[in-house]
Amino acid sequence: MSxxxxxxxxxxxxxxxxxxxxxxxxxxxxSPEAGSDRKPFVILIPPPNVTGKLHIGHALQFTLQxxxxxxxxxxxxxxxxxxxxxxxxxxxQVMVERELAKEGTTRHALGRDKFLERMWAWKHQYKDNIxxxxxxxxxxxxxxxxxxxxxxxxxxxxxxxFVELYRQGLIYRxxxxxxxxxxxxxxxxxxxxxxxxxxxxxxxxxxxxDGGGEIVVSTTRPETMLGDTAIAVHPxxxxxxxxxxxxxxxxxLGRRIPIVADAVLVDAAFGTGAVKVTPAHDANDFATGERxxxxxxxxxxxDGTINANGGPLAGLDRFAARxxxxxxxGEKGLRRGDKPHxxxxxxxxxxxxxVEPYLSRQWFCAMKSMAEQALHAVHSGEVRLVxxxxxxxxxxxxxxxxxxxxxxQLWWGHRIPAFYCASGHTSVSEEDLTNxxxxxxxxxxxxxxxxxxxxxxxxxxxxxxxxxxxxxxxxFYPTSLLITGFDILFFWVARMIMMxxxxxGRSPFAEVHLTGLVRDARGxxxxxxxxxxxxxxxxxxxxxxxxxxxxxxxxxxxGRDLPLxxxxxxxxRAFGTKLWNAARFVGLHLDGTxxxxxxxxxxxxxxxxxxxxxxxxxxxxxxxxxxxxxxFDEGCxxxxxxxxxxxxxxxLEMAKPALLGEGDREKGTxxxxxxxxxxxxxxxxVLVEALKLLHPVMPFITEEVAAHLGADRGLITAxxxxxxxxxxxxxxxxxxxxxxxxxxxxxxxxxxxxLPANAPLALVIPAAGERMGAALGSLRAEMTxxxxxxxxxxxxxxxxxxxxxxAGGLDIAIVLPExxxxxxxxxxxxxxxxxxxxxxARSRARLADQAFVSRAxxxxxxxxxxxxxxxxxxxxxxxETLRSTS
RNA sequence: AGGCGCGUAGCUCAGCUUGGUUAGAGCGCUACCUUGACACGGUAGAGGUCAGCGGUUCGAGUCCGCUCGCGCCUACCA
Numbered sequence: 001m002s003x004x005x006x007x008x009x010x011x012x013x014x015x016x017x018x019x020x021x022x023x024x025x026x027x028x029x030x031s032p033e034a035g036s037d038r039k040p041f042v043i044l045i046p047p048p049n050v051t052g053k054l055h056i057g058h059a060l061q062f063t064l065q066x067x068x069x070x071x072x073x074x075x076x077x078x079x080x081x082x083x084x085x086x087x088x089x090x091x092x093q094v095m096v097e098r099e100l101a102k103e104g105t106t107r108h109a110l111g112r113d114k115f116l117e118r119m120w121a122w123k124h125q126y127k128d129n130i131x132x133x134x135x136x137x138x139x140x141x142x143x144x145x146x147x148x149x150x151x152x153x154x155x156x157x158x159x160x161x162f163v164e165l166y167r168q169g170l171i172y173r174x175x176x177x178x179x180x181x182x183x184x185x186x187x188x189x190x191x192x193x194x195x196x197x198x199x200x201x202x203x204x205x206x207x208x209x210d211g212g213g214e215i216v217v218s219t220t221r222p223e224t225m226l227g228d229t230a231i232a233v234h235p236x237x238x239x240x241x242x243x244x245x246x247x248x249x250x251x252x253l254g255r256r257i258p259i260v261a262d263a264v265l266v267d268a269a270f271g272t273g274a275v276k277v278t279p280a281h282d283a284n285d286f287a288t289g290e291r292x293x294x295x296x297x298x299x300x301x302x303d304g305t306i307n308a309n310g311g312p313l314a315g316l317d318r319f320a321a322r323x324x325x326x327x328x329x330g331e332k333g334l335r336r337g338d339k340p341h342x343x344x345x346x347x348x349x350x351x352x353x354x355v356e357p358y359l360s361r362q363w364f365c366a367m368k369s370m371a372e373q374a375l376h377a378v379h380s381g382e383v384r385l386v387x388x389x390x391x392x393x394x395x396x397x398x399x400x401x402x403x404x405x406x407x408x409q410l411w412w413g414h415r416i417p418a419f420y421c422a423s424g425h426t427s428v429s430e431e432d433l434t435n436x437x438x439x440x441x442x443x444x445x446x447x448x449x450x451x452x453x454x455x456x457x458x459x460x461x462x463x464x465x466x467x468x469x470x471x472x473x474x475x476f477y478p479t480s481l482l483i484t485g486f487d488i489l490f491f492w493v494a495r496m497i498m499m500x501x502x503x504x505g506r507s508p509f510a511e512v513h514l515t516g517l518v519r520d521a522r523g524x525x526x527x528x529x530x531x532x533x534x535x536x537x538x539x540x541x542x543x544x545x546x547x548x549x550x551x552x553x554x555x556x557x558x559g560r561d562l563p564l565x566x567x568x569x570x571x572x573r574a575f576g577t578k579l580w581n582a583a584r585f586v587g588l589h590l591d592g593t594x595x596x597x598x599x600x601x602x603x604x605x606x607x608x609x610x611x612x613x614x615x616x617x618x619x620x621x622x623x624x625x626x627x628x629x630x631x632f633d634e635g636c637x638x639x640x641x642x643x644x645x646x647x648x649x650x651x652l653e654m655a656k657p658a659l660l661g662e663g664d665r666e667k668g669t670x671x672x673x674x675x676x677x678x679x680x681x682x683x684x685x686v687l688v689e690a691l692k693l694l695h696p697v698m699p700f701i702t703e704e705v706a707a708h709l710g711a712d713r714g715l716i717t718a719x720x721x722x723x724x725x726x727x728x729x730x731x732x733x734x735x736x737x738x739x740x741x742x743x744x745x746x747x748x749x750x751x752x753x754x755l756p757a758n759a760p761l762a763l764v765i766p767a768a769g770e771r772m773g774a775a776l777g778s779l780r781a782e783m784t785x786x787x788x789x790x791x792x793x794x795x796x797x798x799x800x801x802x803x804x805x806x807a808g809g810l811d812i813a814i815v816l817p818e819x820x821x822x823x824x825x826x827x828x829x830x831x832x833x834x835x836x837x838x839x840x841a842r843s844r845a846r847l848a849d850q851a852f853v854s855r856a857x858x859x860x861x862x863x864x865x866x867x868x869x870x871x872x873x874x875x876x877x878x879x880e881t882l883r884s885t886s
Numbered sequence: 887a888g889g890c891g892c893g894u895a896g897c898u899c900a901g902c903u904u905g906g907u908u909a910g911a912g913c914g915c916u917a918c919c920u921u922g923a924c925a926c927g928g929u930a931g932a933g934g935u936c937a938g939c940g941g942u943u944c945g946a947g948u949c950c951g952c953u954c955g956c957g958c959c960u961a962c963c964a
Contacts, residue, residue: 011926195961202964218964232964267963275964284962344961357962389890396889396960486959521898523957554912555899559891561957563898567913574926585923633900637911652923660922744930750918751930757919758929788921788929828931839908846907851944856906860945863907871908 006587007708011580013544016704021135029716031142032078034475041077042479043069044460044509045141046492047149049088050126051095054133056518056526056564057485059536062139063549064515064556064632065483070140070696071627072480074720080476081140082463084147085127089413089452090184090192094350096122096412112411119412123148133537138545138699140716145472147463149455150414157462158414158455159430161503166428170366171406173418173426177286178405180358181348182304182318186409187362189451190402191491193346193355202341203326204272206334207231207248210256215240215248216336217276220343222329223321225250226310227297228257230277232288234268235261251332252325253311260292280359298359318356363407363416363448370498371398377497377507386513386630387559390489397490406451413449420444457495460508467503479509486514513630515556521565534564546698547573553697554636575640576701579694582648583705586683589659592710593677597685602727606674607778608654609682611736614729615646616686621723623693639694647690650740655679657781674778684709689721735775739783741808742776746787749805749814752832753825760790762815764798772810791815804877806870811877821885833878840871 008015024030032040043065048058065081073079096119097107107115127148134141147154165171179188203222206214215231231248233240240259247256265288266275279289279296289296301307304318313321329335346355375398377383378391385391407416419427421436421443429437436443455462464473478500484493493512500508519525520532527533539548550572555562602610619642626635658679688711691702695715703715711718746763755761763783768776776783777794784792798804802813821829843864846852853861 007923009923011924220964265962265964271964277964282962282964284964287962343963387891393890393959400960490960517958523898557900560899565898565913568898570926571912574924577926578924581924581927583923588923637900641911648924649928653928656922748930755918757917758921785921835908843907846945849944853944855944860906867907 005708007580007584007705009584011577011701013546013576013700014541017136017138017545017700020700020703021138023714024140024716025135025143027714027716029073029714030081030140031144032080034471036078036475038076038078040080040476040480041069041072042080042082042476043481043483044463044479045081045083046482046484046488047084047086047147047456047459048130049091050085050123050130050148051088051091052126053129054536056534056536056539057515058133059137059539059548060515060518060552060556060562061483061485062134062137063552064513064630066137066139066141066699067549067553067632067696068481068483068627068630070699070716071720073140073716074692074695074718076719078475080142080145082145082147082476083131083134083139083141083143084459084463085123085130085149086456087123087148087150087412087452089408089410089449090186090188090350091452092119092122093410093412094184107411115411123150136537136540136545138549140699145463149452149459149462153465154455154458154462155414156430157458157466158450159417160467161458161499162417162450162454163428163430164503165365170369171363172366173361173363175359175361176364176405177280177283177357178360178362179346179355180300180302180360181351181353181355182300182302183351183353184348184410185302187358187360187405187407188348188355189405189453191453192349194349195344196347197342198345199340199342200345201338203338204336205329206336207257207276208251208334209243209259210247210249213243214334215243215259215274216272217274218271219276220341221281221322222325223306223313223318224278224281224299225276225325226253226306226313226321227278227280227299228276229279229289229295229297230257230292231259232262232265232275232277233259233273234266235263237266237268237273239273251334252313252328258292258294260288260294262288262291264288264291281357283357286357286359296359300356300358302358304356362405363418365404365406365454367401367403367498370502371401373501374398374494374497377501383497383507383509384511386511389559390486390514394489394494398494404451406454407446407448408451409447410449413452414455416446416448416450418446420446453491453495456492457499458503460496460500461504477504477508478506480511482509482512483515484512485517487517489514514559516559516561518552518562518564521563521567523561523563539569543569543573544576544700546576546701549699550575550636550697553632554640556632558630575644576698578648579643579701580705582643582652583687583709585652586687587708590680590684590709594681594684594710595677597681597689600678600681600685602729605678605682607732607735607775608651608674608782609678610727610729610732612646612651612682612686613727614732615642616689616721617723617725617727619646620689620693620721624722627696636697639690639697643690643694647686650736651686652683653786654779654782655683657785659683691715692718692721735772738772738808738810739776739779742810742812743783743787745805745807745812746789746814749803750788752828753816753821754828755817758788759817760788762791762793762799762802763787763789764793764796764802764813764815766795766798766811766813768794768810803881806874806877809870811873826882826885829878829882833875833882836871836875836878840868840875843868843871 048054069079069081100106162171179193181188200220202218202220204216204218206216208214217231233244243259244261246259248259250257265284277285277288279285279294280298297309299306299309306313306316306321308314313324316324348355378394417429419433421439421441423439423441425436425438427433427437433443460479464470464477466473496508524532547569551569619638622638623635626638658674658676688706688709691706692715695702706715750759750761773794780792798813799815802815804811804813847864847868
């Protein structure tokens with residue numbers, strides 16, 4: 001190793017981020033071989049929609065995925081992170097239609113082919129954006145395997161799946177009530193309908209009964225009465241005993257409608273106990289209609305206006321029709337009251353229009369059997385959800401699942417591979433057909449496309465080349481881990497498990513980590529209207545990608561939302577600066593002859609070096625545990641603590657006497673003597689290990705710094721630190737712990753008695769015991785420096801003017817300057833005394849309790865006794881000081 | 887209507903699975919320090935009846951029950 005280039009004085013992330021990303025990508029480190037004999041570790045990206053740029057939630061997920069994949073790669077796994085994007089059918093189509101609207105045109109005016117050209121142009125633009133942003137964040141995904149849901153390979157998988165499910169009878173076409181968006185002009189699945197509480201009304205009106213009398217019903221949607229084909233009452237409701245079987249007269253349209261008894265639909269205790277039945281516009285009424293053989297009258301055109309079945313109201317918009325119906329009923333004297341009513345109404349997830357239950361012929365996918373498989377996968381442990389509390393939610397949804405409406409009246413997506421001929425034959429085929437296989441007549445393909453989530457559900461297999469037995473499918477399926485937001489647990493995660501398990505017999509991943517939502521500093525949801533949106537690229541430019549990543553990872557406590565505060569990001573940028581400067585300091589003292597840690601013999605090293613190496617093992621073990629259990633917050637905290645507290649605050653400060661040539665012990669050659677070349681080797685070696693620990697979180701700065709410290713190869717493919725028992729040293733940890741306590745005791749005392757931080761004091765440690773005395777004796781120069789001592793004596797006489805204290809279990813005596821104790825200082829000491837006495841009283845009371853002493857474990861009792869002992873000594877010496885000054 | 891999560895320092899959060907010395911972190915605050923890596927720094931502090939009530943236990947922030955407050959998800963109550 002030659003003497004490394006010194007680091008620039010100023011830490012500037014923009015100086016090296018792009019350079020390192022290009023180097024990594026060019027090295028091929030992101031692209032695993034399918035034929036490798038190393039253990040695979042695979043993460044599939046939740047493909048971002050090509051609707052726009054990435055938001056902070058993507059940055060979170062990219063960070064966590066990259067963290068894990070880099071960690072596994074460094075552990076020696078054949079690590080694959082497969083990237084890609086989703087065509088996001090309706091979402092993207094809505095965006096492009098908005099663009100067209102601004103140009104004063106529509107997709108229909110453009111025609112299907114021209115419109116799809118526009119869609120592809122949009123897709124290319126935004127896909128490029130997304131890749132750039134992912135790179136800026138440092139995402140180490142395998143771009144050579146980048147996929148898009150409409151790629152030919154993936155489209156073939158989608159088509160194959162559709163045809164298979166159709167042949168298995170699990171996909172079918174039917175006339176059903178579906179959710180219809182009158183703005184998007186398409187069917188929606190239940191999940192794409194967002195229920196929102198809205199202030200509406202509840203209106204009562206009377207139906208005249210044929211032959212006399214009336215029956216009063218209530219409704220929140222008066223316009224639907226135009227499609228009423230029955231009135232239902234409860235069979236056991238005495239009030240309506242006489243009217244069941246008779247007919248009411250529709251007051252606006254004149255037709256006779258039956259009064260039926262139905263125990264399922266009607267709750268006699270609710271409202272008037274009589275319900276109007278509109279089978280074509282309400283799911284409950286639809287079922288009621290099936291039970292009673294009622295006519296289904298569809299009232300609406302696809303754009304939400306009333307059709308010819310609405311008689312005089314035809315052509316009115318549904319909400320205008322509501323007013324018109326109410327007015328007409330009023331004019332006929334049939335209104336029987338109204339009141340405000342707050343209730344949940346379904347809105348289109350993409351355009352927020354109120355959706356209508358609408359009778360329509362659509363394609364459906366049967367869910368029951370696949371849902372059972374998906375439930376089993378989680379119950380058997382084949383798939384593990386993290387955090388586990390999501391299991392209850394997952395179960396609840398799958399246990400109550402209904403068939404899935406998969407056809408969409410859109411143009412952007414996978415066109416349904418069904419072909420119809422004039423004779424009414426339907427043929428479903430993986431290859432395009434021109435003639436009907438049954439009668440030979442010309443066929444036309446179904447105009448509709450599939451729900452975008454149908455292809456998303458196949459993502460784990462379609463990206464690998466399924467249904468072919470491809471090398472990637474063999475090497476990388478099933479995948480290891482999925483990291484995604486809890487908001488798409490049903491949309492995507494559950495459907496992937498259902499579909500992939502159905503087709504391959506195996507769950508698509510072993511673990512699913514569900515992240516929380518990124519919010520602003522005050523915990524508010526980010527939204528464009530609130531103006532509190534944070535753009536990941538802006539943040540990268542301002543703080544550097546590493547600080548953004550560290551912040552997101554450190555905030556990612558399991559199952560919780562992340563309040564993203566720029567203050568926090570400043571703090572972690574400062575962490576980068578700290579690391580940079582520490583490395584700069586270490587680098588300045590290297591001469592290029594430093595040996596590796598492996599070449600060092602633990603027993604030959606001095607105490608600080610043995611201590612630091614022992615702490616490194618603890619940190620490595622803690623970090624390993626943290627990543628392994630997806631405790632990103634804990635792992636980050638541990639590395640931060642090790643680098644800043646152990647390494648910078650204590651080790652580097654303890655290293656200074658040796659590095660700067662202070663003291664005289666480094667000339668010694670005996671056991672425990674501190675040799676400056678060991679200090680250099682350990683400082684450098686441990687720092688490089690810390691950089692490796694941190695690399696998955698902060699890849700750029702760690703790589704840059706390691707290069708300057710003369711690391712033999714890039715961290716991207718370095719071995720991740722594992723705890724090494726060779727360096728375990730509890731004695732060193734205990735001894736340095738005492739050293740730290742003494743140093744802190746002196747510093748603390750200095751402040752308590754009002755002296756400036758740099759005021760020199762003399763310290764006497766009368767009796768430390770043999771081993772501890774030797775240990776502390778070997779750190780004379782270090783203690784003198786860190787505690788700012790003018791003099792340090794072990795044993796010997798304690799000057800009468802000294803005050804005594806207890807630190808780390810040791811008696812110490814601090815020689816004070818004349819008149820150091822003024823009023824304020826004495827008050828401070830008295831406050832200290834009350835704190836000690838309070839705790840002493842509590843602990844003594846506990847020991848006095850016979851039940852505690854007899855029942856608590858021995859080690860707890862012993863520890864309490866020792867604590868009481870130390871506190872009593874502290875109280876005694878402090879009391880003496882206070883008495884002598886009064 | 888069901889289900890889930892949360893309530894710990896001024897703020898944002900760890901800790902609760904497996905109860906045990908003095909309940910932690912970052913930011914903010916106070917005092918001191920321009921020490922030859924770093925003022926995006928160093929040192930020392932202040933600040934908490936762990937939402938409330940009850941129970942189990944020698945011992946509860948941690949386990950159990952109830953109450954209050956906040957958030958989210960699912961749902962076909964006209």
